[in-house]
Every structure is written in C-alpha cells, then in structure tokens.
Amino acid sequence: xxxxxxxxxxxxxxxxxxxxxxxxxxxxxxxxxxxxxxxxxxxxxxxxxxxxxxxxxxxxxxxxxxxxxxxxxxxxxxxxxxxxxxxxxxxxxxxxxxxxxxxxxxxxxxxxxxxxxxxxxxxxxxxxxxxxxxxxxxxxxxxxxxxxxxxxxxxxxxxxxxxxxxxxxxxxxxxxxxxxxxxxxxxxxxxxxxxxxxxxxxxxxxxxxxxxxxxxxxxxxxxxxxxxxxxxxxxxxxxxxxxxxxxxxxxxxxxxxxxxxxxxxxxxxxxxxxxxxxxxxxxxxxxxxxxxxxxxxxxxxxxxxxxxxxxxxxxxxxxxxxxx
Numbered sequence: 001x002x003x004x005x006x007x008x009x010x011x012x013x014x015x016x017x018x019x020x021x022x023x024x025x026x027x028x029x030x031x032x033x034x035x036x037x038x039x040x041x042x043x044x045x046x047x048x049x050x051x052x053x054x055x056x057x058x059x060x061x062x063x064x065x066x067x068x069x070x071x072x073x074x075x076x077x078x079x080x081x082x083x084x085x086x087x088x089x090x091x092x093x094x095x096x097x098x099x100x101x102x103x104x105x106x107x108x109x110x111x112x113x114x115x116x117x118x119x120x121x122x123x124x125x126x127x128x129x130x131x132x133x134x135x136x137x138x139x140x141x142x143x144x145x146x147x148x149x150x151x152x153x154x155x156x157x158x159x160x161x162x163x164x165x166x167x168x169x170x171x172x173x174x175x176x177x178x179x180x181x182x183x184x185x186x187x188x189x190x191x192x193x194x195x196x197x198x199x200x201x202x203x204x205x206x207x208x209x210x211x212x213x214x215x216x217x218x219x220x221x222x223x224x225x226x227x228x229x230x231x232x233x234x235x236x237x238x239x240x241x242x243x244x245x246x247x248x249x250x251x252x253x254x255x256x257x258x259x260x261x262x263x264x265x266x267x268x269x270x271x272x273x274x275x276x277x278x279x280x281x282x283x284x285x286x287x288x289x290x291x292x293x294x295x296x297x298x299x300x301x302x303x304x305x306x307x308x309x310x311x312x313x314x315x316x317x318x319x320x321x322x323x324x
Contacts, residue, residue: 036270036273037265037266037270041262041265044258044261044262044265045258048257048258052250052251056243056247056250059243059246060239063243063246068178068235070235070238071230071235072166072178074126075179075180075229075230076164076228078119078122078126078129078131078228079180079226079228081118082115082118082119082131082226083115083226085114085115085118086114087111089108089109089110089111090111093109105202105207105208105209106204112226116133118131119131128231128234130228131227131229132226133184133224134225135184135223136150136224137213137214137215137216137223138213138214139195139214140209140214152227153183153223153225156183157222162183163183164180164181165180165181166178166179167179171229175233177230178229181225181227181228183224184223184224184225185222186217186218187219189219192217192219194214195214195215195216195217196215196216196217197215198215272297272305273301275293275294275305276293276301276304276305276308279293279308279312288312288316288319292308293305293306
C-alpha cells in the first residue's frame with residue numbers, strides 16, 4: 001500500500017478508495033478566521049482611538065494656551081482703543097467744552113469718561129470684557145483704587161519702565177479673572193488745569209466733586225492704572241467650543257481612515273485566509289475536486305496559496321493513479 005507524505009500531512013492510498021486522511025498542523029477552521037478578523041478590527045479600533053485621544057488631548061492643551069493668548073491680545077487691542085479715545089478727548093473735545101459755561105461739570109471733558117463710554121458700546125464679540133480706571137487720588141470717589149489695584153499702581157511706580165502687567169486673580173464672586181493693566185501717568189500739561197490745585201480748577205468741577213480729591217498731581221507722575229478684565233471661564237468656554245468642533249472633525253477623519261484600513265485588511269488578509277481555510281477544510285474531508293486558489297500574489301499569502309495548490313494537485317494525481 002503506497003503512502004505519500006506532504007509536510008506533516010500523511011495520505012494513504014488504496015486500490016479503489018482513499019483511506020482516512022488526517023491533517024495535523026493545518027487544522028484551520030473558518031470560525032478561527034472570524035476570530036482573527038475580530039481581533040484585527042479591535043486592534044485597529046484601539047490604535048485609532050488612542051491616536052484620536054492623543055490628538056485631541058494635545059490640541060486641547062495647545063488651544064488652552066492659545067485661547068489665553070488670544071484673550072490677552074483682544075484685551076490689549078481694547079486697551080489701545082481706550083487710549084485712543086482718551087487722546088482724542090484730550091486733544092479735540094476737552095478744550096472746546098471748557099469754554100462752555102455750565103453749573104455742573106461736563107464729564108465729556110474727561111478722557112477716562114470717553115474710554116469707559118467706548119467700552120459700554122462694544123458689541124457682543126467683546127461681551128464679558130470690562131474696563132476700569134483706578135487712581136490713588138481721584139477727583140471722582142468711585143475711581144478710587146482699592147486693595148490689589150493699589151498694589152498694581154505701586155508696582156508701576158516702583159518700576160516706571162514697566163509697560164503692562166498681565167495676571168489672573170479671583171474677583172469678589174470667586175471667579176478667576178484675567179486682566180491686563182497699564183499705568184496712567186500725567187503726560188500732558190493740560191491735565192494740571194483740573195488737577196494741580198483747587199484754585200485753578202474749573203468752578204463747575206469744584207461744585208460737582210468738591211475740592212478734597214484729585215489735586216496735587218505732578219507732570220509725568222504715575223497716578224493710577226487702567227485695567228481690562230475678562231473672566232477666564234469666557235476664554236475656556238471659547239476653547240471648549242473650538243475643541244468640540246475640532247474633535248468631531250478629527251473623529252470623522254479617523255473613522256473614515258479606520259473604515260478604509262478595515263476594508264483593506266478584509267480584502268487582502270481575511271478574505272484570502274478564509275479561502276485557504278475553506279480549501280484545506282475540503283481537503284481534510286477528502287473533497288479533492290475543489291478549485292485551486294488564485295496565485296496572483298507574490299507575498300506570504302501568495303506563497304501559502306501556491307503551496308496548498310501543489311498539495312491539492314499532488315493528492316489529485318495520487319487519487320487518479322490509484323483509480324487506474
């Protein structure tokens with residue numbers, strides 16, 4: 001009785017039939033292929049999910065920093081607008097109004113009034129931003145610096161070359177607030193017309209605010225600070241809105257990439273393995289009339305297909321020889 005050995009596969013051939021054929025190492029079942037497909041899909045999903053979380057996390061940190069920088073930039077732009085309003089009032093409005101005789105002092109003559117009115121008319125794009133001017137010795141008591149504002153002014157007095165202070169602090173309600181502060185200095189002699197001594201100040205100013213505050217200022221003296229404030233929560237909210245949109249975009253890109261890779265894995269790995277497993281299963285059941293595997297690939301799966309085809313052809317020849 002002749003025997004033919006192919007690898008670890010032993011086939012016994014008799015005169016009119018094939019004795020029982022056992023496959024030892026090629027016991028591949030189709031359900032194992034399905035398990036492999038699930039494993040590959042889970043691995044790919046884990047890789048893409050980890051990549052998505054990494055990208056979103058990194059972007060969130062960068063956006064947080066960028067959001068604070070953007071908020072500071074906006075505050076500085078608003079500060080520049082306030083300074084421009086002050087300058088315009090001082091150069092173009094204050095002198096003409098000083099010639100108007102009124103019983104009450106006209107606040108439109110005051111540069112800080114123009115700056116604060118400008119902020120009051122900002123649109124929704126700058127909602128949440130506030131502007132204030134605080135002075136150690138103000139004419140209007142509501143402009144008196146208190147607490148941390150006094151510390152800011154003192155910092156500018158101690159370092160006259162310092163142009164701005166950007167910090168965060170908790171306000172009275174406990175909210176974290178980002179603020180940009182700049183010094184207020186007596187840069188124009190025209191300021192001293194109202195703030196040198198009560199004797200030379202406009203009578204309407206004395207009648208409105210009295211003579212107890214806002215006098216004794218010196219040219220080039222730092223007398224206060226202007227502050228633009230915005231809640232940190234506003235900057236963080238804008239960052240969160242941006243991150244949500246960006247995360248959805250990245251998730252959609254990752255989902256398309258995952259789907260494409262998954263389809264390629266099914267086409268180039270799972271489907272060929274399934275065909276190989278099916279043919280080997282047919283051989284193990286002594287169904288040697290099965291069609292051979294395609295041999296159009298030169299990779300490892302292609303080599304395996306060629307080996308299985310040679311095995312099938314060898315068994316078919318052996319069967320044909322035994323039947324003659």
